[in-house]
């Protein structure tokens with residue numbers, strides 16, 4: 001007996017749920033790509049993306065996924081043989097580092113493991129030891145989608161400045177944009193990369209690189225960049241086709257326009273608060289289940305957890321068993337564990353991730369949690385009771401949650 005018929009729910013950390021409004025906006029005849037409304041549409045998308053990221057500077061758009069944004073950002077800021085420092089807090093910064101090595105950069109990695117945020121003292125010591133400033137850039141993720149850690153970008157900026165190091169600070173916000181608060185210019189990122197399929201609620205296909213004047217200067221000595229990836233014409237097109245170095249994105253532009261409208265109608269601060277409350281509802285459930293048995297959150301400290309995704313640890317193979325049960329029996333798809341164990345290691349099956357990013361409300365989240373509880377029960381995976389009560393209480397008193405967050409921020 002399956003209970004999976006009805007609307008299925010993809011609760012992985014990207015691609016995220018696409019709102020009907022975005023889908024409907026894309027359901028139209030192809031537009032003229034040379035002139036007419038497409039030009040103002042593109043301009044409005046660029047300026048509103050900058051608002052979401054929090055920058056007054058430049059944006060280059062690409063037809064591509066997050067990996068394309070990684071490559072574009074690196075190619076425009078480095079010469080072959082340049083040294084880059086990767087700050088790894090999970091799989092994704094390491095992936096960006098592999099991308100850098102492929103472009104001919106020399107990659108150094110400071111690894112903070114998969115269960116914690118950055119250690120600023122270690123970073124400071126490392127940068128101070130680089131007296132001749134060989135390190136040209138620092139690559140890291142705001143939110144690592146594998147570990148679900150959230151790194152404090154403003155604190156890292158202060159650390160780099162205190163060390164007197166001139167490296168470019170390059171931040172991957174692919175998972176976090178429009179989920180966890182980010183403010184590029186205020187936080188002091190020199191380059192930010194993002195993509196459309198997570199917090200921006202649009203099917204995969206658009207990648208973004210935002211860069212400030214310091215990064216624009218680095219472009220002048222970059223020798224990795226080819227005409228296609230060059231951010232200069234894309235950020236400042238003399239003619240319309242230069243935005244995308246060829247055929248423009250057509251339907252995706254209508255889709256992301258609708259997504260941006262939804263974000264600004266709700267209000268960006270309200271979008272962050274909604275993510276924060278729903279994440280806390282999920283954490284309340286996970287905390288409660290974990291009072292008996294082996295289930296626990298990968299990141300113990302809630303102050304360094306992302307509001308976009310939560311990584312869960314169980315006893316192998318219960319992660320995989322649970323994922324399969326909820327998908328087959330209930331139409332809920334959870335994310336696999338990433339980077340926690342090699343895929344051929346039995347330990348690989350001891351993880352899952354719940355995405356809670358983008359187009360998400362209380363019934364979706366509470367439905368996912370209720371379904372996980374059904375799976376835990378059906379599979380006889382040991383867990384404490386009361387998780388749904390705990391999650392519902394967070395949703396019932398969102399103002400209490402907000403004041404708790406504010407109190408913590410004031411103390412910090």
Ligand SMILES: *Cc1c(COP(=O)(O)O)cnc(C)c1O
Pocket residue numbers: 014065066067068092141143144145172173174175195204
């Ligand atoms: C999803 C993601 C990526 C990769 O994006 P793709 O579109 O799969 O190339 C990179 N970094 C982070 C933090 C992500 O969440």
